[in-house]
Amino acid sequence: MSSLNNDRKIILAALKNGYHLTEEALEILRRLEDPIRILNILIEHLKKTDPHRVVLDAEFVEMLIRQTTKLHESQPIHEEESPIYPEVQIIQHYPENVAIEGRLEEFYRYFHSRYIKLRKILEERGIKFVPLSEITRMRKDQDAAAAVMILNKKDTEKALIFECEDPSANTTVFVPKKAGEVFTKAEMVLVDCVVGMKLRKTNNAILVQDIIQPDVPVNQKHPSLGPDAYMCLISDIHIGSKNFRKDLFESFLDWINRGRDGEVKKIGYVALCGDLVDGVGIYPGQEKELEVVSINEQFNIAAKFLSEIPERIKLIYLPGNHEPVRKVLPQPPVSGIYRKILENKRELIFISNPAKILIGNRLIYLYHGQSLDDLIQAIPNVSYSTLHENIGKILEVMLQTRHLAPCYGQNTTILPLENDPLVIEDVPDMLCTGHVHVTGVKSYKGVLIVNSGCWQEQTSFQQSSGLKPTVGTSVLVNLADMSTKIKFFS
Ligand SMILES: [Fe+2]
Known part of the structure; x- marks a missing residue:
């Protein structure tokens, strides 16, 4: 339908009910996915609440959209219709209380474990x-x-x-x-x-x-169907940063509540792969780039946003390098006061970074991706400025080396545990990361690899390294057949 025809239909729908739309109000309605339906809902609401009004201006229409949206949210229509999806089983997870003494033997033991595990994978060849x-x-x-x-x-x-x-x-x-x-x-x-x-x-x-290379076997995956549900991958929201794109994140929340595409109603899981908040004192001079300088307040704001994700969706959350937890890998789940702040508003599944989970028959590694910085330095012919083309190739290296942080002693600090927790021992259906703020999706020998982009505009550091972030995207994965769709928000 032409935009002129569309406008005419909106104007006629208003006139039929005795209302006059201003040009600005028409502009707002024009941007909606189903303007006539929304207009009819607004008019129905208006007849009960303000029966004498005849002109609908932009301010009034915006206010009405907000009010009626809240009314609709409170109706448990979706809840009744929601199918029951498999529970999230946490297969590998690292708690807070893993301590080391810093002895040389511990490092020897760590590398020996890395060697033995990877040699075993090689011998399987x-x-x-x-x-x-x-x-x-x-x-x-x-x-x-x-x-x-x-x-x-x-x-x-x-x-x-x-x-x-x-x-x-x-x-x-x-x-x-x-x-x-x-x-x-x-x-x-x-x-x-x-x-x-x-x-x-x-x-x-x-x-x-x-x-x-240890690598994953060719076509190792049985083409069986997973649960008939979607997983929505997001990361690097950076609430508290001056560069946080609140408007885009609100569009995402609006979509996940009211989106009309078929997939959105079948989202059973949202995985938030770290950097929910921008944190405090993460790098020198960060305070100049913060809108919210209190970490508790950052979590309060985050809790409010996350509470808008429908309760029927299981929300999985792991920390990144901006969360207030141990920086050394493996990072424990977010805990203490910060966990309480989030849990006061909504139920979440708190997991470590990295963690291995199972949903139905789908094995998934979730990892914030700190080691991507080291891989960008180590792999020939890749750089921050070419990440959009190369993010898939870099993530492939994790599968080829069967390790989430292959290079030791660079930017990624690793706790020398007795069992190297970063070896990719089992071949997953999917490996999800974030951290570098660039969206990428690729299938490598039957394993889906995803980096989920960000919700923060280019930072000064990214500008100096030539990195152009993908701002305001989520990746939808159909767990039944592992097909994907990248959703862009504006
Ligand atoms: Fe980040």
Whole structure:
């Protein structure tokens, strides 16, 4: 229908009931998804509350929309119609009280655990590994494979040189730049990762013949149907920041309550992957960029917003680097006073970062994504300014290395627990992250990978690094077939 026809219908609907619409009021109604239906609701309400009014101006129409919306919210129509969706089962989760003493042995134990877990994944590929100590004793032209952790990577004029180790020994191996496909694979090998290497002894060196990443198996997923429900992924809302796009987040809340697309009525879960609030004292000079300088107040505002997400939807919340919890991974769930503030307004499922959950038969890793900063530095040819094209490729590296934070000792701090909690031990149906404020969706060997964008305009830091955030988006995932839709809000 043309916009002129549409306008005429709106004006006639008002006139038929004895009301005159101003041009500005028409403009407001024109922007609604179903203006005639809304206008009729407004008129019905108006006849009861203000029977003598004949002119509908913009201010009055806006006020009426707000009032009637509240009336409709209080009607439990959707609640009665809501199907019952599977409960969220938390499979792996990290509480607050995991303590370390900071001894060297704890770090040794941590890396040993990382090595053993990743070696086991590599062995599942059917490769037979020998200890590195045997490789160093090989005769000229002998071949063998080893599972090694990369201690150092050096780029020289003619070769990439890796210093590697396993529990038996450490040694140096070479990948000549003329090695073609092997060199391409070698470029993607990151320090602190565990890989399989097929090695050959030459006169005076050990050459890499092939590199095997732990990776996920090809087409490993059974094409079974999951629950007939949608999961809506959001993150990085940053309430309290001057750059928080309250208007867009309100549009999102409006949509999740009143959206008319088929999917919205079938949303059973919202996963909020960290940075709900902007926090306080997160980086030097942050106070200049804060609209709300009290962390309690930030949570009060957040609680009010989240309370608008319909109760029928299960709301899952994990912390990010802006939440008031331990910064070291794994981060415990938000707790104490902040949890109480949120829970006073609405029920939430508080989980750690990262966490592994199961919904029906869908296994999902939820992770804020702090290590993405390190991966952007470590992976060749990616940068903040090219994130829109590369976010999928970067997330793939987590699956290829089977680790959520493959590079150790950079920006991402990790608690050296006895069992490395960041190894992706089970192949998930979906890996969801946030943190870098750029929306990206990709399928990698049957695993859906999603980064869910943000609700905060470009910060000064992002401007200096050339990062253009995707502001005001959510990603909808159909858990039945894992198809996705990106929803943009304006
Ligand atoms: Fe963020």
